[in-house]
Amino acid sequence: MQLELRVDRSSPVPLYFQLSQQLEAAIEHGTLTPGSLLGNEIELASRLGLSRPTVRQAIQSLVDKGLLVRRRGVGTQVVHSQVKRPLELSSLYDDLEAAGQHPATKVLVNTVVPASPEIAAALGVPEGGDVHRVERLRLAHGEPMAYLCNHLPPGLLDLDTAQLEATGLYRLLRTAGITLHSARQSIGARAATAAEAERLTEDEGAPLLTMRRTTFDDTGRAVEFGDHTYRPSRYSFEFQLLVRP
Amino acid sequence: MQLELRVDRSSPVPLYFQLSQQLEAAIEHGTLTPGSLLGNEIELASRLGLSRPTVRQAIQSLVDKGLLVRRRGVGTQVVHSQVKRPLELSSLYDDLEAAGQHPATKVLVNTVVPASPEIAAALGVPEGGDVHRVERLRLAHGEPMAYLCNHLPPGLLDLDTAQLEATGLYRLLRTAGITLHSARQSIGARAATAAEAERLTEDEGAPLLTMRRTTFDDTGRAVEFGDHTYRPSRYSFEFQLLVRP
């Protein structure tokens, strides 16, 4: 069966993007089965009334996502891998919501504090200068799941406690017009201290999963520094890595 | 000062790649300082005797790596972020070697076993069929650091114990002509069992960092399934994530 593809030239959406989205949907939906050839670029271009560079741009974006593989002299085929979801800079809140876990947030602290040396270095602000500090408890099904301590540079956005309880920090940042770009993460484990154990209703000495992250926006400016602890019985980090040769 | 760039048309190395490497080196070296404009694409192209698409391809590859930011109507500038290293599908052995930790490996088991349901599903082989099983202890400075249990599909490569002790598994795979493409990882934590504690010279119940990973080659075929436990006092996962909008 021939895959039905078409583009709308009156739409403001770029043609290559229209095409890549349709291809991605076809792969996701199973219309394009793993291992199947995509048909050569020139024929595809003429069938759609597009130029070859445009078709290549569409295909390239899916290759970058790890959905397609190009082979010179052979063609472009769908990878036959079970997992196709791309890696993302994930938000715990969105992850939980997507998994149907009904996340809830309890804001413990929402204030302004002087920056410690470590936080100042991470955020690129002067030591002792003002930074926002937010401590939250993330719950799923009413049970505590993670303790989240975040610091943000001043003047970036208003941190409203009600909003923080209704959604995730990343969504607030995006809503404020900040386009997140990259993050440096460190994931480790350690035994819970007495205070940590109480917050998460675990026993002292119980293993905890820890994550420390600095997030940067598209200008390379640090917009958030987080120090999180998770209950490993309730949460683990899942992601897909792509090799960039 | 004008950045000195030039391309060698007699080289088999693609022009866009020559350019992107020089730009990356200039950024790494500090010749191109964070926040500085790159000069517009058309002028850059004419200066180098290249076409604009070629220059764009070079710049785009660095944008994808997170080194540059494009702004319509403004120009392309170097991100002013502290961390510029891209995310990679890391190999523990290479990581340790790069950090000057003198890694060593002790092969505990190197054999062929029938695939359990879980392993068969991960590797995409028939249940009960033959798979390689390798258990290793990774040491740094003579101290145990991680316990690595891996399964590989049959017929992929010869697993020589001596080679496994001399280098990492990923390097062996690459040497065998396998181009790694992506991996699905899950990172968690748990308390050490008695057996795990003994292997890693920890106490029973001590927190351990766990990682489970399935690695795929460029055709989407699973080439390795690993179940690793790390001593969190000696190791944590560090990586940088890029957002793909």
Added chain:
DNA sequence: GTAGTCAGATTGTCCGGACATACACATTGA
């Protein structure tokens, strides 16, 4: 029968150009 060779197919690289779009800045208007 096996190895080497050749042709076809397909992606990889590169060109030169055209118009659209968004941002920054200066100008103009209220």
Added chain:
DNA sequence: TCAATGTGTATGTCCGGACAATCTGACTAC
């Protein structure tokens, strides 16, 4: 003074074409 408007500049998108590099498979020669 401040907002709206225009203008220049840079990237974003798209085109049509050309040749090179590489893989597959069939054919040929030994």
